[in-house]
Amino acid sequence: MELYDVMTTAETTRRFQTTPVPRGVLHRVLDKARFAPNGGNRQGWHVIVVTSPETRRALRDLYRGPWQEYLARWHGSADPARSRRLAAADQFAETLHDIPVHVIVCTDINTLAITDAALGRPSIVGGGSVYPFVQNILLGCHNEGLGAALTTLVISREPELRKLLRIPERYAVAAHLLVGYPVRRGGKLSRRPVEEFATYERFDGNPVRSEGP
């Protein structure tokens, strides 16, 4: 696929076939994703590719708790589009163990370049050393005809994840990706237009438009 096509169509897949994903394909995706930028080029990521049915079920069980808490917050939403999205995400949560590949992306916290650590607000920069890599995995999967979903809810259960997957203390969990062949492709991505979030020269400058002054 063309790069721009991949970037503009890599939707979050929540319905997967149970067909296994060839190991060669998974290797190829990671082999391309590893060229992601990261602080100081220290490449502190470690990827755990989970295919064992028992471990996938354990991950589903761990995911369910935070998912139910999230769902409870939106219970009875009057917005029909949101209700539809939540129903799809609920089905996804309940059947998470059927998805053939769970990819847990960890990162060595000692390698993160956290240049905003002293600002007295939640750090954004630390995650920057691992999320470009995660995004590359998502794009690579899409390019291979795979569907993928980036999730983070289960990370609130990091102590249990550590035990289950034998993750050393110095690693943090950054992402839980679900990967497999999608039931259907071609959902439409909906994002704000450039004019709404990009400006010239200052935060309150002129909007960046496709043409004109």
Ligand SMILES: Cc1cc2nc3c(=O)[nH]c(=O)nc-3n(C[C@H](O)[C@H](O)[C@H](O)COP(=O)(O)O)c2cc1C
């Ligand atoms: C940091 C981050 C965390 C996310 N966590 C979850 C999650 O735990 N569960 C889930 O179902 N989707 C999760 N998502 C997926 C978002 O819901 C999804 O990207 C968004 O709704 C846009 O969907 P689309 O890409 O299909 O348009 C997460 C996305 C990001 C970027």
